[in-house]
Amino acid sequence: MPRWKALPEELDPQVREFAGQLRRLVDRSGLSVAAVADATGYSKTSWERYLNGRLLPPLRAVVALAEATGAQPAHLTTLWELAERAWSRAEMRQDVTMEAISVAQARAALGWDTDQPAAEPPAKSAKSAKSAQAADAPRTAALPQVPQQRRTDLPSAADFPEWAAATDRSPAAAAPAAQGPSRRGRRGRTLMFAVGAAGAALVAGAAVLLLNPGAGTAKKAAPRPAAAPSVKQALPAGVRCTGAGCVGKDPEAMGCGGQHAITPSRGTAGRAVIEVRYSKVCHTAWARISRAAQGDQATLSAGGHSATARAERDGAAYTPMVEVTGDPAKVAACGTTVAGVKGCSRPVPATPAGAPAPSAGTPVR
Numbered sequence: 001m002p003r004w005k006a007l008p009e010e011l012d013p014q015v016r017e018f019a020g021q022l023r024r025l026v027d028r029s030g031l032s033v034a035a036v037a038d039a040t041g042y043s044k045t046s047w048e049r050y051l052n053g054r055l056l057p058p059l060r061a062v063v064a065l066a067e068a069t070g071a072q073p074a075h076l077t078t079l080w081e082l083a084e085r086a087w088s089r090a091e092m093r094q095d096v097t098m099e100a101i102s103v104a105q106a107r108a109a110l111g112w113d114t115d116q117p118a119a120e121p122p123a124k125s126a127k128s129a130k131s132a133q134a135a136d137a138p139r140t141a142a143l144p145q146v147p148q149q150r151r152t153d154l155p156s157a158a159d160f161p162e163w164a165a166a167t168d169r170s171p172a173a174a175a176p177a178a179q180g181p182s183r184r185g186r187r188g189r190t191l192m193f194a195v196g197a198a199g200a201a202l203v204a205g206a207a208v209l210l211l212n213p214g215a216g217t218a219k220k221a222a223p224r225p226a227a228a229p230s231v232k233q234a235l236p237a238g239v240r241c242t243g244a245g246c247v248g249k250d251p252e253a254m255g256c257g258g259q260h261a262i263t264p265s266r267g268t269a270g271r272a273v274i275e276v277r278y279s280k281v282c283h284t285a286w287a288r289i290s291r292a293a294q295g296d297q298a299t300l301s302a303g304g305h306s307a308t309a310r311a312e313r314d315g316a317a318y319t320p321m322v323e324v325t326g327d328p329a330k331v332a333a334c335g336t337t338v339a340g341v342k343g344c345s346r347p348v349p350a351t352p353a354g355a356p357a358p359s360a361g362t363p364v365r
Helices: 013-029 033-040 044-051 059-069 073-110 126-140 161-169 179-211 215-221
Strands: 261-269 272-279 284-290 297-302 305-310 333-336 342-344
Touching: 013 044, 013 059, 013 073, 033 044, 033 059, 044 059, 059 073, 261 333, 272 297, 272 333, 272 342, 284 297, 284 305, 284 333
Parallel strands: none
Antiparallel strands: 261 272, 261 342, 272 284, 297 305, 297 333, 333 342
16 A cells, blocks of 8 residues: 555646655654654644645744754755745636636626627416406407497487477478478487497497406516525535534535635734635635744634634644625634733735735745
8 A cells, every 4th residue: 555645636746746756755654643743743644734735834844854854954955945835826817817717706696798699578377368468459459340320220200209309399380391301300319429429439448358357467477586596506616614613623624725725814913923824615714823832822703603723742823714794804813822922913905916925934835
């Protein structure tokens, strides 16, 4: 069984070369990982991460390894500087990639996907479609035609006796009898036209009511647009949680550290360095303490959760994760040394690439 695990494929070539050189030094010295930890003052867990390419060791650990194995510290320091620059560039590229993923997911959630045609609105029900067609029908259909009445149907004086009485009382009764039928005919035609127009209006109104009974409620019957489906966030390989699912968990074990994390704020407590590490992939943050004495502690609070870590023998430690939903630069971590000195982190100025620069000489967790 091989002594070393295969290095991650996504490692930068310079970081891969540096990790391979560390492995060769350990192999030539014949020391075990536990013996290397005892000789350098860094924990066995830390060295396993360093030698497997999961973390970049601090410069002090590299110098201590060179002294323990009899190698030239200057040569290892040169390789470490190249690997540290490559690691920082990988962090910046990862930040840009995650920003692009976040923007694409936000656009997809809001329906702003420019590569796909706009989605058609939900189809109306058959009843609503029929109602809409019926509502438009009266606008284009011609009014019902009223059959033309024959002249034999015109009202006569026998149907309206009062006409004759009125005629007898009026001065026009002395007019020639030939004019009477002509006037009655004109009056009858006028009345018939009025009755026909009223009938046509009634027929048109009845047609509207019969053909479109739901016109008044067409808008109410229209279905509401379906809610946009939630977009499940696609996590990179090795990342095992995000958001609230990461609270209280180890950022390294969940894959949130390394190239997926940045340092938005940093400060000191005595000689100890206090940093806030933030992962855009996991939407979490944790506090990291380094260059500290054993027993120094760092505490982080965000989103109603808090976490505390105490420095180990190697002077470094980090807290479990807490969820961060706002600006990570506003999340602060505070440290307290065993001597009682306190200090808190402050926002780190952004680099030209838009991401806070990692601290020199500290592992990237």
